[in-house]
Amino acid sequence: MQKLVLVGGGHSHAIALRQFGLHPVPDVEITLISEAENTPYSGLLPGHVAGFYSYEECHIDLRSLCEFAKAELRIDRAIGLDLARHQVLCEAGEVEFDLVxxxxxxxxxxxxxxxxxxxxxxxxxxxxxxxxxxxxxxxVGGGTGGVELALNMQAKMPELKIHLFQRDRELLPSHNPWVRQQFQxxxxxxxxQLHVGQAVERATDCDATVWVTHASATPWVKQSGLAVDAQGFVLVNEFLQSVSHPEVFAAGxxxxxxxxxxxxxxVFAVRQGKPLFHNLRAKLENRVLKPYRPQKRYLSLIGxxxxxxxxxxxxxxxxxxxxWWVKDFIDRSFMNQFKRMI
Ligand SMILES: Cc1cc2nc3c(=O)[nH]c(=O)nc-3n(C[C@H](O)[C@H](O)[C@H](O)COP(=O)(O)OP(=O)(O)OC[C@H]3O[C@@H](n4cnc5c(N)ncnc54)[C@H](O)[C@@H]3O)c2cc1C
Incomplete structure (x- = not known):
């Protein structure tokens, strides 16, 4: 019996688990380590902040998903990886793996x-x-997340005074000029209140400060000895496999x-779900892995x-x-795939 351990119930693992339920792999024991029983779906999150979607509508029930995939759900927080011993270190103890x-x-x-x-x-x-x-x-942060959050927080609390700080010279720098202009x-x-070209270092005069800045990685990933990029994210090849440790995969x-x-x-975490499943299964069955090439252009739908x-x-x-209707349809369809299997 081989041990496959999935750490974190993010978008890619949710899709991979569904695939393991639909296409079971014999002689494999699957464990999902997750901090919580429910995992949020990012597409519906800003709408939930505005009050348009309930908590249940924007969260995937990992317990039901694990039952469907015949996986064990371990509610715990991973705090490290012992690559020599093939163990995931968690707050409540270690979990052994053949593939993680x-x-x-x-x-x-x-x-x-x-x-x-x-x-x-x-x-x-x-x-x-x-x-x-x-x-x-x-x-703090004038990218897609910060802008969408500001508008949806205001939808829920119209009296709230909102200040949006953006370090770059423009809001939404990853989008085209027309989109940037619309949001401005x-x-x-x-x-x-827009504060463009202004970085916030510590505190503001507001009642609260919400950080929606660039993504950062948890330090234990680098400390484990895995090859990482300059920001500490796991470096993976076109098979979503660690470039330094072939028994480690990563996605999202x-x-x-x-x-x-x-x-x-x-959107990339979602797209990686099926190729991740395919390659985890191929690795368990000693078959050839299939390369995955992420698309260059992608559609963003911003509420x-x-x-x-x-x-x-x-x-x-x-x-x-x-x-909005298209976005609502796409997001609900994504969530429905996890409800239909129960
Ligand atoms: C406000 C906001 C709005 C956004 N809106 C969009 C959007 O509309 N479209 C879009 O494409 N992207 C959006 N994003 C970005 C998006 O949220 C992320 O890119 C996406 O969630 C990444 O998915 P993931 O699978 O990598 O991880 P996540 O969805 O973050 O899931 C990680 C999971 O792992 C669990 N976990 C974390 N650490 C541990 C640990 N140590 N041990 C065990 N479990 C752990 C977490 O609890 C969580 O369940 C938004 C982000 C923000 C902040």
Missing amino acids: SLDIGSTPMMPAGAAGIGAKPIAQFLKWWNQFDGKSVAI KILTQRGI DIATMMHYDRPKAG TGDKVAVASYGGFGWRAPWV
Whole structure:
């Protein structure tokens, strides 16, 4: 019996587990190590902050998913990897593996000693948001996550005074000029105070500070001795396999694919789910692995907090209620695949 251990119930592992349920692999014992029984789906998260979707609608039930995949769910937090002993080190003890896969996501980069809350881990952020009754908030980070969060927080609390800080000279630097202009206009019209070209190092005068800055990796990944990129993310090849340790795979935000410079976004974590499953199974069965090439261009659908969304694709952009309907349909369909199997 071989032991496959999946660390973190992120998007890629959720899809891989569903595939293991649909296509069981004999003589393999699967364990999922997850901090929580539910894992959030990033596409619906801003809409949940606005109050458009319930908690259940935007979370995947990992216990049911593990039952379907005949996997054991271990509620625990991984704190390290002992690669020589083939063990995942967890708060409650060690877990042995023959093959291990990491999909633990990332957290926003925060300067040492900075006050405030990160938008991730999402469970922590939502707990804070559900109790927050302040009058003003500073959002640090003017990328897609920060802008979408600002508009959706305002949708839930229209009286909230929001300041959005962006270190770069422009908001949404990864999108085309039309999309950037649209958001500049929407945010200004809605009275969100923009502080573009301004970095926040520690605290602001607001009642709370929310960090939605660049993704950072947990330090134990690098400390374990795995090959990592300059930011500490696991370096993987086109098979989603560690370039230094063939018994380790990684997907989603925690992985950086060699030769493919792609943003840390849920859309890539989702796309990697099936190739990850394929290659984990191939490795367990001693078969040839299949390369995966992430697409260069991808469609972003960004909600504006009023059941309207902006679509951004390469140099093109649209803003309309029908874009929201398409986004809603895609996101609900993604979640439905995990409900149908129960
Ligand atoms: C506000 C906001 C809005 C966003 N909106 C979008 C969007 O609309 N579209 C998009 O493409 N991307 C969006 N993103 C980015 C997106 O959230 C991430 O790229 C995506 O979640 C990455 O998926 P993942 O599978 O790598 O990990 P995650 O979805 O982060 O999942 C990681 C899982 O691992 C668990 N975990 C973490 N550490 C451990 C540990 N040590 N031990 C055990 N379990 C652990 C976590 O609890 C979690 O369940 C948004 C991000 C933010 C902050």
